[in-house]
Amino acid sequence: MQKIIMKKIFTYLFTILSTFFFAQNDGTLDTNFGTSGFLKYDSQSYGTCLELDSNQNLIVGTYRSQTFKFYRFSQIGQLDASFGSEGEAGIYLGGQNAVLYDMKILPNNKIMAVGYWNDGSNRVDFIVIRLNADGSLDTSFNNTGKLTIAFGTGEDVAKAVTIQSDGKILVAGESFTGSYKDIAVARINTNGTLDTTFSDDGKLTTDVLGNDDYVRDIAINKDGKFAVTGYSYGPSSAADFAVVKYNTNGSLDTSFSVDGKQVITLGPNNDNPIGIAFQNDNKIIVGGAYFSSINNRDDFAIIRLNANGTLDTTFNGDGIFSTAIGNSDDTPQSMKLQSDGKILLLGNYRSGSYTDIALIRVTNTGYLDPTFGTNGITKQSYMNGSYFRDMVLTNNGKIYLVGYANLDILLARFNSSIILSAADNKFNEIELFPNPVVDVLNFNQNIEKTELYSLDGKLIRTDNNIDRLNLNNLPKGVYNLKMNIVGNQNEAVVKKIIKK
Numbered sequence: 001m002q003k004i005i006m007k008k009i010f011t012y013l014f015t016i017l018s019t020f021f022f023a024q025n026d027g028t029l030d031t032n033f034g035t036s037g038f039l040k041y042d043s044q045s046y047g048t049c050l051e052l053d054s055n056q057n058l059i060v061g062t063y064r065s066q067t068f069k070f071y072r073f074s075q076i077g078q079l080d081a082s083f084g085s086e087g088e089a090g091i092y093l094g095g096q097n098a099v100l101y102d103m104k105i106l107p108n109n110k111i112m113a114v115g116y117w118n119d120g121s122n123r124v125d126f127i128v129i130r131l132n133a134d135g136s137l138d139t140s141f142n143n144t145g146k147l148t149i150a151f152g153t154g155e156d157v158a159k160a161v162t163i164q165s166d167g168k169i170l171v172a173g174e175s176f177t178g179s180y181k182d183i184a185v186a187r188i189n190t191n192g193t194l195d196t197t198f199s200d201d202g203k204l205t206t207d208v209l210g211n212d213d214y215v216r217d218i219a220i221n222k223d224g225k226f227a228v229t230g231y232s233y234g235p236s237s238a239a240d241f242a243v244v245k246y247n248t249n250g251s252l253d254t255s256f257s258v259d260g261k262q263v264i265t266l267g268p269n270n271d272n273p274i275g276i277a278f279q280n281d282n283k284i285i286v287g288g289a290y291f292s293s294i295n296n297r298d299d300f301a302i303i304r305l306n307a308n309g310t311l312d313t314t315f316n317g318d319g320i321f322s323t324a325i326g327n328s329d330d331t332p333q334s335m336k337l338q339s340d341g342k343i344l345l346l347g348n349y350r351s352g353s354y355t356d357i358a359l360i361r362v363t364n365t366g367y368l369d370p371t372f373g374t375n376g377i378t379k380q381s382y383m384n385g386s387y388f389r390d391m392v393l394t395n396n397g398k399i400y401l402v403g404y405a406n407l408d409i410l411l412a413r414f415n416s417s418i419i420l421s422a423a424d425n426k427f428n429e430i431e432l433f434p435n436p437v438v439d440v441l442n443f444n445q446n447i448e449k450t451e452l453y454s455l456d457g458k459l460i461r462t463d464n465n466i467d468r469l470n471l472n473n474l475p476k477g478v479y480n481l482k483m484n485i486v487g488n489q490n491e492a493v494v495k496k497i498i499k500k
Contacts, residue, residue, distance in 0.1 A: 026371055026373070026415060027416070029380055029412070030415050033076070033411075034412075038410065038411065038412050039410075039411040040410055041408060041411075042408050043071065045067070046062055047060055047061075047402045047409040047411075048062065048389045048402075048404075049113070049390050049402070050390040050392050050400060051104060051111075052105065053109045053133070054107065056075060057072050057073065057075070058073040058075065062404075062409060063099055063115065064407070065098070066092060066093050066094055066098050067090055068091045069088055070089040070091075070111060070113070070135060071083070071087055071089075071409065072084075076458065082134070084135030089131060091131070091137065091146075095119040098115060098116065099116055100113055101157075101159045101173075102114050102161045104161050106167070110133055110138055111130065111135075113131070113161070114128050115158055116173075123150075125148045125149060126150075127148055128148075128149065128171055128188065128192075129141075129147070131145065142191070147192050149186050149203065151177070152176065152177050155175070156173065156174075156184060157174055159172060159173040159230075160215065160218040160228075165224070168188065168189060168195060170188075170226060171185070171218075172184070172215050172217075172218040174213060174230070177207075180211055180213070181213055181214060182205040182206055183208065183213050183230065184203070185203070185246070185250065186198075197249065198250045199250035204250045206244055208263065211232065211233035213230060213231075214231050214239075215229070215230040216229055217230075217273070217274065222280070223282075225245060226245070226248075227243055227256075228243070228244050231272055231273060234263065239272065240264060241265075241271050241286060241288065241290075242263050243261075244262075245261075245284075255308065256307070256308060262309040264286075264311070266303075266322070267292055267293055271290040271301070272289045272290075272298075273286050274288045276335075277336075279304075282307040283306055283312055284305040284307075285302065286304075286305070287300075287301070287332060287335035288302075289331060298329040298330055299322050299325070300330050300332050300347065302320075302335075303319055304319055314366075321362055321366045321367070323368060323376075325358040326349035326350050326358070326379075328349070328350035330347060330350075331347045331349070332358075333347045333348065333388060334389065334391050336393060341363075342361055343362045346390075346391045349379070351379075353384070354384045355385070355387065356379060357380040357382065358378070359377075359401075359414065360372070360373070360377050361373070371417075380412070382405070382412070383405055386404070386410055387404060388412070389404075390403075393416065396453045396482070396494060397416050397417060397494065397496075400412070401413075401414070430444065430445065430483060430493060431444040432481070432497060435498060436499070436500045438472075438500050439471060440471070443466070446465065446466070449463070449464050449465075450462065450463045450469065450483050451482040452469075452474075460474075474499045476499050478497070479497050479499065480495070481496075
């Protein structure tokens, strides 16, 4: 009898610990999502952008021909029929062609999307649109919900968008100014008009090295200054990482690399940055690809710059991290900076004749994170002809990817550690006890709101203004608990709990 009891206890503990330690291994495909971790949806368009609204729904942006299309999915992959028309919001732009490059969700769940639009008369301009939370065009934005921006008589392509704390919109791309393409930035008021307090007319262009400049991303620092990254061609005719930093009024920030511009050469051939982010200490992270002379192909790369624009040698010894994924060109597409300082870089790599997913995580000291995937790298196949373009991190510890397979939206979900979204150090002071818990979970301070989630992202219950939770009727297992401290309703932290 004693052996049977001990065996039952061992089995129970093994089940709990297995769930705790293995179900959430960072960088593993979450096979509880869709079909073995993937979800396809026939959109007849290219999925390129992915963002979260305030309810942690997945907003997917796509394009094809003259139309942008947007979709709203729950975290379990269910299309939200209340959005647009049966879950799809299609915006026909007319003209000859339009391409969606970037998208951001406003605090009120309105959608900002940018790209380029060819009007059919060989005129290519920035296109900026704003949708209401229900997917309809927001006519309070430029009276139509749409805005085109021309910098000159040549081709203007918007590549990235970000939102200031006052709601004004920064859009970055490139403009053909006569002989070469230059960095182009516009600032737009919340009503859809150009902000004339920004560079006099709301628009600016910047030449970096006297040759073509291409933009890939934009980021705002906590002081309101912003930086743009892309690649610039210099005298060697090879493209290098370029970062240009601006003051809030659009003037170049001369505290950064003397003239506001920094160019970093990584390899002998073309280098291609794809993402930029500011750390809390004002340092700048840039991720992308560089051409490795050792491997004679493109590899993943991340650099970190000090606030003054110099390479930060505390990051991987010289400010530069790189790694090979496959045995051919590796093509990064999206970068995210976690609140703990770790960096995610998503892209594709060649595996024989197939293109597969590559996802890496790098520590804040500039090395592959051994707690993620296999020694910091996750490789995942799906089907040939599938490409992933963007990713988001949810507050319940999931990484969602979006891309396309043929003309289907393709979503994937991977496991990750819980990400603290709060900048307030008070969140680090939250203590839960006992954990594992049998019936009552106590807090060391009053919690304004809690949300209890299953590991697959389903909301189980919500409680307000508590210092303890009665979990007596909760089934045994592992859960994620999202908490807001009193006075910090807009910031949250998520911790794992075990119910015995």
